[in-house]
Amino acid sequence: MARSFNLFVPVLLTFTCLFCLLCFYFVISSSSQASSNGFLQCLSDSRIPVLTQNSCSFKRQLEAYIRNPKFMANTNVKPLYIVMPTNTSHVQGTVRCGRQCNMSIRVRSGGHDYEGLSYRSVHAKDFVVLDLSQLHKVSVDSHTSTAWVESGATLGELYYKVWKASDVLGFPAGLCPTVGVGGHFSGGGFGMLMRKYGLAIDNVIDVELVDAKGRLLNKTSMGSDVFWAIRGGGGESFGIVLKWQVKLVPVPRTVTVFNVSVSTRQGAVDVVTKWQQVAPTLRDDLFIRVLVQNQRADFQSLFLGTCDVLLPVMSDHFPELKFNRSDCKEMTWIQSVPYIYLGNNSTVEDLLNRTSSAFAHNNGFKAKSDFVRQAIPRDVWASIFTKLAQPEAHYGLMILDPYGGKISAVPESATPFPHRAGVLYNIQYINYWNMASGNGTVQTKWIRDMYTFMAPYVSSNPREAYFNYRDLDLGDSFEVWGPKYFKRNYPRLVMAKGMIDYDDYFHNEQSIPSPKHGYLMQRPEALSSSF
Numbered sequence: 001m002a003r004s005f006n007l008f009v010p011v012l013l014t015f016t017c018l019f020c021l022l023c024f025y026f027v028i029s030s031s032s033q034a035s036s037n038g039f040l041q042c043l044s045d046s047r048i049p050v051l052t053q054n055s056c057s058f059k060r061q062l063e064a065y066i067r068n069p070k071f072m073a074n075t076n077v078k079p080l081y082i083v084m085p086t087n088t089s090h091v092q093g094t095v096r097c098g099r100q101c102n103m104s105i106r107v108r109s110g111g112h113d114y115e116g117l118s119y120r121s122v123h124a125k126d127f128v129v130l131d132l133s134q135l136h137k138v139s140v141d142s143h144t145s146t147a148w149v150e151s152g153a154t155l156g157e158l159y160y161k162v163w164k165a166s167d168v169l170g171f172p173a174g175l176c177p178t179v180g181v182g183g184h185f186s187g188g189g190f191g192m193l194m195r196k197y198g199l200a201i202d203n204v205i206d207v208e209l210v211d212a213k214g215r216l217l218n219k220t221s222m223g224s225d226v227f228w229a230i231r232g233g234g235g236e237s238f239g240i241v242l243k244w245q246v247k248l249v250p251v252p253r254t255v256t257v258f259n260v261s262v263s264t265r266q267g268a269v270d271v272v273t274k275w276q277q278v279a280p281t282l283r284d285d286l287f288i289r290v291l292v293q294n295q296r297a298d299f300q301s302l303f304l305g306t307c308d309v310l311l312p313v314m315s316d317h318f319p320e321l322k323f324n325r326s327d328c329k330e331m332t333w334i335q336s337v338p339y340i341y342l343g344n345n346s347t348v349e350d351l352l353n354r355t356s357s358a359f360a361h362n363n364g365f366k367a368k369s370d371f372v373r374q375a376i377p378r379d380v381w382a383s384i385f386t387k388l389a390q391p392e393a394h395y396g397l398m399i400l401d402p403y404g405g406k407i408s409a410v411p412e413s414a415t416p417f418p419h420r421a422g423v424l425y426n427i428q429y430i431n432y433w434n435m436a437s438g439n440g441t442v443q444t445k446w447i448r449d450m451y452t453f454m455a456p457y458v459s460s461n462p463r464e465a466y467f468n469y470r471d472l473d474l475g476d477s478f479e480v481w482g483p484k485y486f487k488r489n490y491p492r493l494v495m496a497k498g499m500i501d502y503d504d505y506f507h508n509e510q511s512i513p514s515p516k517h518g519y520l521m522q523r524p525e526a527l528s529s530s531f
């Protein structure tokens with residue numbers, strides 16, 4: 001790759017020099033139309049594949065990776081072009097053309113961003129989407145238990161290919177198989193293995209990144225602050241992560257899955273109240289999360305072992321669940337992935353379906369997140385269940401993911417993801433609506449009211465939020481959302497931003513600001529005392 005890159009450089013420079021003149025000419029004629037024409041010309045001279053709004057497949061390609069249909073509405077600003085790179089030099093060339101022609105770039109891997117920031121712009125402004133969906137190779141080395149995975153791969157493709165190489169290796173990342181590696185890893189990434197093995201980013205060894213100058217950098221050449229920042233601080237503020245080298249983790253040949261449902265009439269309020277104390281303190285290889293919806297709590301679990309071993313653990317620690325052998329489903333780890341997320345009829349091959357979705361395609365949604373550090377009292381849980389019974393929350397849901405184990409053992413400053421020791425569990429609130437019958441106004445209001453109601457019972461100063469559950473309600477001010485997503489890590493993110501993209505070329509509605517905007521420039525150690 002290095003050799004073809006070197007050959008490519010002179011050609012690229014020749015073209016870009018020509019076209020920087022062109023762009024410059026059009027820019028001073030102050031027409032954004034001309035600037036976008038210059039950008040297109042620059043791409044075409046570098047033979048970089050691109051779709052314009054007139055291309056037959058533009059709409060199909062744009063919508064193929066829109067995971068929240070509320071952003072398909074015409075009211076959202078659409079990209080001028082979709083760039084479709086098939087190799088590294090296309091990505092480098094796109095950044096160089098973008099810089100020269102003052103065209104901003106949104107990078108999209110799997111398109112699951114909760115606010116759609118990988119393919120839309122809230123502030124009306126010209127931009128293009130750099131769509132990485134064709135860069136999705138996964139190469140597994142089972143001898144060293146490592147893999148290189150390109151950002152455009154889905155989690156399902158990663159899990160499947162790891163399994164093809166070795167049935168005793170896995171990887172700790174999210175549950176939804178269509179989530180893209182690029183966004184997921186750069187924002188943290190957790191799933192059913194997080195208590196045993198931590199986050200996806202806790203298992204990243206190296207990366208390849210294209211920076212705002214179009215350079216291809218690795219862990220060493222980007223420097224330790226930038227390598228730290230892109231593992232949880234969001235890749236989009238720093239560059240384009242092309243691929244990740246990860247450490248794979250051992251999984252046993254037999255795992256046990258269960259889904260035990262308790263209705264409010266059967267005592268769900270008590271069992272959830274108890275769960276808060278139990279789930280974060282169980283052995284690391286037992287993960288029990290809760291889905292609270294429709295007046296019941298579904299306790300969904302992955303245990304890295306057999307039913308025989310699990311049964312006494314459950315009766316010793318959580319007898320309230322009335323768990324018994326008939327609740328156990330033993331299978332392989334790879335079978336558990338589609339089983340848990342896509343249902344009991346799904347197969348391992350379904351993991352390769354890049355566009356399948358567990359959700360009906362026409363459901364818009366709004367989501368928010370919280371972290372809980374002190375168990376919520378029983379009477380509050382009773383009120384929560386009552387709020388979930390309101391008609392606006394007919395498709396409302398809370399997902400509780402327990403912490404403890406490895407995820408909480410990693411120091412807060414080891415990665416930008418700061419929600420570690422002391423967190424009992426994470427809450428995700430989601431409310432859905434059918435796009436055919438509503439615009440989501442009442443459902444969005446319900447979730448915001450719920451968030452207000454929960455304030456006294458969740459983390460505070462700052463009220464923590466998970467970066468991968470992006471929420472523009474947290475506001476425009478970095479001083480507000482920075483500490484929520486990153487706690488004391490946020491000044492170091494500004495510093496890393498200054499090192500790699502001082503000009504703030506890589507920018508979106510919630511990107512890390514450059515120190516040039518007057519944000520903190522000191523090293524974070526010096527700042528700690530001021531929090």
Ligand SMILES: Cc1cc2nc3c(=O)[nH]c(=O)nc-3n(C[C@H](O)[C@H](O)[C@H](O)COP(=O)(O)OP(=O)(O)OC[C@H]3O[C@@H](n4cnc5c(N)ncnc54)[C@H](O)[C@@H]3O)c2cc1C
Pocket residue numbers: 067106107108109110111112113114116117118132151173174175176178179180181182183184186187188189190191234235236237239240241242468469508
């Ligand atoms: C149905 C669903 C299920 C989910 N389940 C989980 C889960 O189990 N666990 C969990 O932790 N999270 C989960 N998430 C959240 C998910 O981790 C984030 O939305 C994640 O950012 C999605 O990554 P993506 O590549 O699919 O998204 P995209 O929308 O493509 O990207 C998200 C953000 O990252 C940026 N980005 C994307 N690729 C790159 C790149 N290569 N380089 C630099 N920046 C990049 C984008 O510009 C955008 O700002 C889920 C989301 C959905 C919609």
Ligand SMILES: *[C@@H]1O[C@H](CO)[C@@H](O)[C@H](O)[C@H]1NC(C)=O
Pocket residue numbers: 001004005008047048086087088089090
């Ligand atoms: C990328 O593809 C182009 C053809 O579109 C080719 O000219 C170039 O050499 C390739 N670059 C690399 C690094 O493979």
Ligand SMILES: *[C@@H]1O[C@H](CO)[C@@H](O)[C@H](O)[C@H]1NC(C)=O
Pocket residue numbers: 027102125126
């Ligand atoms: C670049 O574009 C932005 C908006 O997209 C505009 O505010 C800025 O003035 C432009 N810069 C130049 C040099 O044209």
Ligand SMILES: *[C@@H]1O[C@H](CO)[C@@H](O)[C@H](O)[C@H]1NC(C)=O
Pocket residue numbers: 206218219220221
């Ligand atoms: C990173 O890049 C540098 C410079 O290109 C190179 O010398 C080094 O070997 C690379 N490191 C790794 C781990 O690949």
Ligand SMILES: *[C@@H]1O[C@H](CO)[C@@H](O)[C@H](O)[C@H]1NC(C)=O
Pocket residue numbers: 259260261298300340341343
């Ligand atoms: C868990 O059980 C409940 C109640 O039987 C059911 O509605 C739900 O679909 C199940 N969930 C999964 C993932 O199997």
Ligand SMILES: *[C@@H]1O[C@H](CO)[C@@H](O)[C@H](O)[C@H]1NC(C)=O
Pocket residue numbers: 322323324325326327
């Ligand atoms: C196991 O639990 C189920 C309901 O969860 C119940 O129907 C069954 O009778 C129980 N079996 C035993 C042996 O207790």
Ligand SMILES: *[C@@H]1O[C@H](CO)[C@@H](O)[C@H](O)[C@H]1NC(C)=O
Pocket residue numbers: 343344345
């Ligand atoms: C699974 O398949 C069976 C038979 O093919 C069907 O009866 C059942 O409804 C399916 N279950 C789900 C959850 O899709």
Ligand SMILES: *[C@@H]1O[C@H](CO)[C@@H](O)[C@H](O)[C@H]1NC(C)=O
Pocket residue numbers: 344345
């Ligand atoms: C899946 O579960 C449904 C009931 O929820 C059942 O009817 C069906 O037989 C199950 N399918 C398989 C393949 O186990």
Ligand SMILES: *[C@@H]1O[C@H](CO)[C@@H](O)[C@H](O)[C@H]1NC(C)=O
Pocket residue numbers: 439440441
């Ligand atoms: C959404 O729908 C409601 C009722 O149908 C309507 O009152 C409201 O104005 C709509 N809001 C938007 C933003 O379209």
